[in-house]
Amino acid sequence: MAMTGGLAHMGHLISQGVKMAIEEINAAGGIAGSPAKLLLEDTATEAKTALEAFKKLVEVDGVQVVIGPMISPAVMAIGPYASERGVVFISPSSTAPTVAEQPWAGKACFRTCPNDNFQGKAMAKLILDEGFKRVAVLVMDNDYGVGIEKVAKEELDGKVDIVADIRYDPKKLDYLTELGLIKDKNPDCVLHVGFHDDGAVVYRQAMEMGLDKIQWVSAEGLYGFDFSLSKDASEFMVKAVMGTALTSTGPRYDEFVAKYKAKWGEEPSVYCDTAYDATWLVAKAIEKAGAYDGVKIAQALHEVGQSYPGASGVITFNEKGDRVSGTYLVWKVEKLGEGEYKFTRTGLIPFE
Numbered sequence: 001m002a003m004t005g006g007l008a009h010m011g012h013l014i015s016q017g018v019k020m021a022i023e024e025i026n027a028a029g030g031i032a033g034s035p036a037k038l039l040l041e042d043t044a045t046e047a048k049t050a051l052e053a054f055k056k057l058v059e060v061d062g063v064q065v066v067i068g069p070m071i072s073p074a075v076m077a078i079g080p081y082a083s084e085r086g087v088v089f090i091s092p093s094s095t096a097p098t099v100a101e102q103p104w105a106g107k108a109c110f111r112t113c114p115n116d117n118f119q120g121k122a123m124a125k126l127i128l129d130e131g132f133k134r135v136a137v138l139v140m141d142n143d144y145g146v147g148i149e150k151v152a153k154e155e156l157d158g159k160v161d162i163v164a165d166i167r168y169d170p171k172k173l174d175y176l177t178e179l180g181l182i183k184d185k186n187p188d189c190v191l192h193v194g195f196h197d198d199g200a201v202v203y204r205q206a207m208e209m210g211l212d213k214i215q216w217v218s219a220e221g222l223y224g225f226d227f228s229l230s231k232d233a234s235e236f237m238v239k240a241v242m243g244t245a246l247t248s249t250g251p252r253y254d255e256f257v258a259k260y261k262a263k264w265g266e267e268p269s270v271y272c273d274t275a276y277d278a279t280w281l282v283a284k285a286i287e288k289a290g291a292y293d294g295v296k297i298a299q300a301l302h303e304v305g306q307s308y309p310g311a312s313g314v315i316t317f318n319e320k321g322d323r324v325s326g327t328y329l330v331w332k333v334e335k336l337g338e339g340e341y342k343f344t345r346t347g348l349i350p351f352e
Contacts, residue, residue: 002070005045006170006197009226010271011070014092015040016264017272018067021279031283032290043069045195050074051081058087064294065089065286067278070271072096072143075109082108087294088301090282090321092275095119096143097151099322106321108294110301112274112281112312113246114326114351116144119219120151122244122328122349123191127152127217128159132189135160136182138202139193140221141167148193148219163187170198179209192241193219196226203233203241212240220245223331224269227341234341237333244349245270247329248312256311277310326351 001018002011019038026035039061041053050069057063066082066089069075075094082089083104090110097115099105127135135156139145145167153162163185166178179202182190190211194202199222206212223245227234248256253273260268282297284304289296305317316324330347 001040001043001068002045003040003042005043006195007045007070007221009196010093010224010269011043011045013224013266013269014070014271014275017092017260017268017276018279020260020263021276021283025280025283031286036283039063043071043074045071047071047073047077051077054078054089055081058082058085063087064292065282065297067092067275067282070094072099072147075099076102076143079104079109082294085294088298090278090301092278093271096147098143098147100320106302106317106319107298110278110298110305110317110321112278112310112315112323113271114323116147116219117151118326118351119244119246119328120148121155121351123148123217123219124152124155125349126242126244126330127156127189127191130189130215130217132215133160134163134185134187134189136164136166136185136187136190137162138164138166138168138178138182138190140170140195140198142170144221145193149191152191168198170195173198173201175202175205176209179206179211183209183211187214190214190216192216193221195221196229199225200229200233203236204230206240207232207236212236214240216241216243218243220270223343225333225343227339231339234333235335238335238341242330242332242346244328245331246274246312246326247345247348248273249327249348250313252309252311253313273310273312277308277312277315280310281305281308281315 001015022038043050070093072094095116139149285297285300288300308315328349329345334344
């Protein structure tokens with residue numbers, strides 16, 4: 001999990017979903033009568049660090065199945081190694097469509113979240129429903145950002161004018177040049193894909209440049225934003241940002257949220273429920289496999305991952321290990337008082 005780096009806040013919350021599932025599994029008798037043990041490694045929101053952490057779990061700790069990593073670049077780095085070693089991993093939050101194109105997808109890799117073919121369509125639908133005509137695209141230059149960019153542009157093609165299409169380095173943390181290009185094109189909407197650290201800088205600098213008068217539509221990488229990172233960025237989100245994020249509905253999700261809040265004293269973020277479900281699915285797959293063996297566990301995941309009634313909704317894996325359905329919320333940020341903000345849901349976009 002990303003316990004440091006650009007998604008540290010989200011990683012902290014997601015790891016608590018995993019811990020909660022482990023405690024429940026052990027309270028119910030463990031896995032095939034043995035207690036489940038959690039080994040937590042920090043990926044630092046970096047693909048290279050994630051691969052190093054994954055290798056340590058496999059080669060030093062003897063792990064055959066891993067929950068994570070969180071981001072698609074890390075999944076792409078880990079996939080070939082996991083396939084070679086015959087181990088399996090299940091990501092609760094990697095969404096890049098390119099993952100499903102890999103030969104190890106559905107063999108070494110599974111995902112309890114839908115891929116961004118859904119989210120890109122959700123963002124495009126939101127833009128079209130709002131009636132925007134001149135759209136600038138500003139995305140992280142990685143599998144996550146480019147994946148959403150590709151799908152959203154396909155959906156918007158012929159329906160709006162794409163006046164700027166910019167990919168940026170999320171590590172650079174200075175985006176005045178990119179924002180200047182957007183301002184020069186005078187869009188009425190900016191489609192943005194980023195994470196917390198880079199997003200804080202993008203929004204702060206966009207505020208400085210007067211881009212808060214343009215509507216921004218952002219992906220779930222900014223949902224659950226750590227408002228302590230920047231007051232200016234937080235104020236910008238209140239004024240100018242709406243977005244999409246995977247969500248869940250129904251009694252199982254409500255029960256999960258209640259348990260999470262009671263245990264941890266805070267609201268779960270996006271992907272806490274998919275991480276919780278991933279942990280339970282792994283436990284059931286190990287029991288189904290009858291052995292702690294990555295290849296057999298992967299085969300069993302295809303069996304237990306059919307119409308599984310999870311906290312995040314009904315989960316069915318396709319042959320590529322991808323979840324086949326999802327519902328997206330539309331979010332905005334509301335200011336509660338000085339230095340206090342919260343995310344609010346303003347609508348739903350379902351995909352079956």
